[in-house]
Amino acid sequence: MNMSDLLLAAEHTPLAAAMRGEVGGEWLFPIVETLHVISLAMVFGSIVMVDLRLVGNTSRDSAVSKLSREVLPYTWGAFVCAVVTGSLLFVSKAHVYFYNLQFQLKFLCMLLAGVNMAVFHFGTYRQVLEWDEKLPPPRAARLAGALSIALWIGVICFGRWIGFTT
Amino acid sequence: MLHVAHHWANSIAGTALSGWFQNESWVVPTSQSIHIASVSVVFCCAVMISLRLLGLSASGRSVSQLVNTLVPWMYRALGVLLLTGIVQTIAEPVRQFVTPVFWWKMFLIICVLTLTIWFARAVRSNAVEWDAAARPAGAKWFALTSLGLWIGIVFCGRFIGYTWELYQ
Numbered sequence: 110m111n112m113s114d115l116l117l118a119a120e121h122t123p124l125a126a127a128m129r130g131e132v133g134g135e136w137l138f139p140i141v142e143t144l145h146v147i148s149l150a151m152v153f154g155s156i157v158m159v160d161l162r163l164v165g166n167t168s169r170d171s172a173v174s175k176l177s178r179e180v181l182p183y184t185w186g187a188f189v190c191a192v193v194t195g196s197l198l199f200v201s202k203a204h205v206y207f208y209n210l211q212f213q214l215k216f217l218c219m220l221l222a223g224v225n226m227a228v229f230h231f232g233t234y235r236q237v238l239e240w241d242e243k244l245p246p247p248r249a250a251r252l253a254g255a256l257s258i259a260l261w262i263g264v265i266c267f268g269r270w271i272g273f274t275t
Numbered sequence: 276m277l278h279v280a281h282h283w284a285n286s287i288a289g290t291a292l293s294g295w296f297q298n299e300s301w302v303v304p305t306s307q308s309i310h311i312a313s314v315s316v317v318f319c320c321a322v323m324i325s326l327r328l329l330g331l332s333a334s335g336r337s338v339s340q341l342v343n344t345l346v347p348w349m350y351r352a353l354g355v356l357l358l359t360g361i362v363q364t365i366a367e368p369v370r371q372f373v374t375p376v377f378w379w380k381m382f383l384i385i386c387v388l389t390l391t392i393w394f395a396r397a398v399r400s401n402a403v404e405w406d407a408a409a410r411p412a413g414a415k416w417f418a419l420t421s422l423g424l425w426i427g428i429v430f431c432g433r434f435i436g437y438t439w440e441l442y443q
Contacts, residue, residue: 143430183319265312265315
């Protein structure tokens with residue numbers, strides 16, 4: 110079974126049919142899509158809060174480690190919701206989305222954002238206690254924060270463009 | 276009433292600016308992308324403040340600290356939302372004005388704005404009292420109302436695109 114068969118099999122599930130509005134109401138897709146928007150709003154909003162602190166721009170009265178502990182649980186909770194709702198949207202037209210350029214670029218941006226986060230977390234962040242309240246934060250932290258904001262804006266733009274190209 | 280709105284929509288659609296926005300296929304998706312990024316900022320700030328007021332967040336920050344940090348960001352993002360919203364309305368006036376969902380959205384926005392401005396002022400003028408209580412009195416209904424309004428606004432925003440053709 111190759112990729113194409115797998116995608117077609119996903120499209121032929123009852124769940125995918127329901128998402129396309131063939132079973133039940135035609136409102137399932139927009140409702141799931143709105144829940145996806147709410148999830149991504151929490152993901153992006155909370156990531157930007159931490160990133161702007163890493164850049165040294167806002168929440169300057171909170172230590173980086175404290176702010177991360179406060180905000181990042183929201184990010185991960187919302188990320189799980191975004192994955193679940195996103196998967197539902199995906200199966201409705203798996204074949205179309207998978208080969209859509211904007212969809213692929215969106216996932217490339219997310220992959221790069223993940224790599225950026227991992228490099229920062231296992232690098233500069235290990236010594237966070239040394240620079241927790243220092244302003245401006247070290248160069249590597251500022252770079253990681255700025256890069257993260259740019260990549261997540263890319264995720265949003267390509268995500269929105271999927272709707273105009275499929 | 277929607278009849279009048281349809282008339283306005285047609286006059287906006289006839290302007291040169293609207294024509295230009297319609298011809299440049301990148302304008303609407305770009306504006307919508309900026310709109311979503313700004314929605315994220317406003318929505319996330321509202322959720323963080325509400326959860327803090329409900330005593331559900333692990334935040335070490337006091338209510339006034341949170342409000343002083345986040346509310347200015349909400350106002351900035353709301354400015355961007357207004358601008359991009361105007362661009363989208365000029366580009367596709369009929370899509371916006373014919374569906375009642377657009378007008379519900381505007382109504383909910385006015386409600387949540389009034390509520391937020393009132394709340395931010397109340398916290399600023401009495402920071403000591405708000406910070407002293409773990410779960411400030413009266414905060415619960417504000418938190419729940421504002422959460423409900425914001426979720427309603429996102430739903431309306433997304434549903435404009437799915438309902439307008441029904442009212443064509």
